Amino acid sequence: MAGEDWIELKFRLFDGTDIGPNKYDPSTSVASLKESILARWPQDKELAPKTINDVKLINAGKILENNRTLAESRVPVGELPGGVITMHVVVRPPLPDKNNEKQLVNAPKQNRCACTIL
Numbered sequence: 001m002a003g004e005d006w007i008e009l010k011f012r013l014f015d016g017t018d019i020g021p022n023k024y025d026p027s028t029s030v031a032s033l034k035e036s037i038l039a040r041w042p043q044d045k046e047l048a049p050k051t052i053n054d055v056k057l058i059n060a061g062k063i064l065e066n067n068r069t070l071a072e073s074r075v076p077v078g079e080l081p082g083g084v085i086t087m088h089v090v091v092r093p094p095l096p097d098k099n100n101e102k103q104l105v106n107a108p109k110q111n112r113c114a115c116t117i118l
Helices: 030-039 098-106
Strands: 007-012 018-024 055-059 084-091
Touching: 018 030, 018 084, 030 055
Parallel strands: 007 084
Antiparallel strands: 007 018, 055 084
16 A cells, blocks of 8 residues: 555644644655645744745754655654654744834843842
8 A cells, every 4th residue: 555655744833732643755845844834834823934944844853954855854763653753843933124123223222130139
């Protein structure tokens, strides 16, 4: 059966919620995985990625590259046959636009002391 080689993945978001699990073909690119994540991103999340470049996938401590396939990116150590692999999703915060940057630069600086006297 062709589906036996498929890899079951779930994606853990920054707040601990999950997308998935779903099964993917080992020839699926990391970029395609990211597109799938964008399409299934929960609407109630305040921080949401706009493009696949705003998303980083981490598997076993490795950041996966967009141009590699799932088979090339797998870390087989510790995987159980038929088990679900959890990949962590990191979202790059949106960059401030030029108008907001100018407002921040021109804003008066507030002095705050964080000293503790024992």
